[in-house]
Amino acid sequence: MSQQASNTVLMIRPVQFRMNEQTAVNNYYQKKLEGLTPENVNPKAVEEFDGFVERLRSVGVNVVVVQDTKDTDTPDSIFPNNWISFHEDGTVVLYPMFAENRRLERREDVFDILEDAGFHINDEILDYTSAEEDNVFLEGTGSMILDRENDRCYVALSPRADEELVIEFCEDNDLDPVIFEAYQTTADGERLPIYHTNVMMSIGETFAVICADSIDDKAERKLVLNKLKEDGKDIVYITEEQVNHFAGNMxxxxxxxxxxxxxxSTQAYESLTDAQIKQIESHCAILHAPLYTIEACGGGSARCMLAEVFLPKAE
Structure with a gap:
């Protein structure tokens, strides 16, 4: 049986983090922070990043930190889980990215760094990036929530999660696709697709955190909840307001x-009720860190910053 939680995560330390104008077109969580100039955004993000790494390492999580480079303009490099994933059979998967400047985040030296850290990577990479030529996208474990133990893949369709590509990915990896549409109400009152599934749901070994209210279609909502219940998950329900505070991004x-x-993130933690915290803590401990600058400018939070490494150790 596959393992749901990894002890090793890959994180990219930013050098030119800022609000990415190319992703803001459909990531409604990005916002400009008053009093923050472009010059001091990256130092604030680095401070939050380093504090987060320290928190993870303090409890024994193996964090492989890769320094970003100034050779390319990659304001969102801090979110590596969108372009790459690492699997327990040694497979590495590369994903097609919606924003053109995010495609520049893909870098082969990450493979060498992980191999130097003692992991085995297969010679053949599972590469879906050619879909970009057809304007078709699937942004890794941002777009897909993998229940590895039950071989399921939960996906909220959006401009960054193409249905046909999801099905192809699931066929290639022997996963059961659970496909639905999830929405948020934007600042101007429109109901629009949530850009990444991992903003509204998270799956642990014995529980799932989900904003069921964001799934407007009742039949789809029932389907998703039934699949989680079938697999014995204790469901922690969060509200749309909590999603706005990144409470789904865990x-x-x-x-x-x-x-x-x-x-x-600390923002996500502080949005939870005592009952929700108690429910989560009946399954596992909670670890949170302040990520306010990264969340506001990047429109992503703690989960987006972590690329799980399930690769086998080299012989």
């Missing part, structure tokens, strides 16, 4: 001695 990881943690 990831379960494994720390020292196999202890499990649900990782989130």
């Amino acid at each position: 990831l379960q990881v494994e720390g020292a001695e196999g202890k499990l943690y649900l990782v989130m």
Whole structure:
């Protein structure tokens, strides 16, 4: 049986983080922060990044930090889980990205860094990036929530998650696709697709966090909840307002001695009710870190910053 939580995560330390104008067209969580100039956004993001890494390492999570480069203009490099994923059979998957400047985040030296850290990577890469030529996108574990133990793949369709490509990915990886549409109400009152599934749901070993209210179609909502219940998941329901505070953008990881943690931002944690916290803590500990600048300018939070490494150790 596949493992749901990884002890190793890859993180990219930013050098020119800022609000990415190319992603803002359909990421309605990005916003300009008063009093923050472009010059001091990156130093604030680096401070938050380093603090987050420190928190993870303090509980025994193995964090592989890769320094971003100024050779390319990659304001969103801090979110590597969208362009790459690492699987327990040694497979590495590369994904087609919606924003052109995000395609520049793909870098082969990441493979060498992980191999130097003792991991085995297959010679053949599973590469879907040619879909970009047809304006078709699937942004990794941002677009797809993988229930690895139950071989399911939950996807909210959006401009960054193409249905046909999801099905192709699931066929290639022997996964059961659970496809639906999830929406948010934007600042001007429009109901528009949520850009990434991992903003509104997260799956742990024994539980799932989900904003069921964002799935407007009742039949689709019932389908998703039934699949989670079938697999024995305890469901933690969050509200659309909590999603706005990144309460869906969480990831379960494994720390020292196999202890499990649900990782989130401080903003997400503070939006939870006492009952929700108690429900989560009946399954695993909670770890949170302040990521306010990264969340506002990047429109992503703790989960987006973590590319899980499930690769086998080299012989």
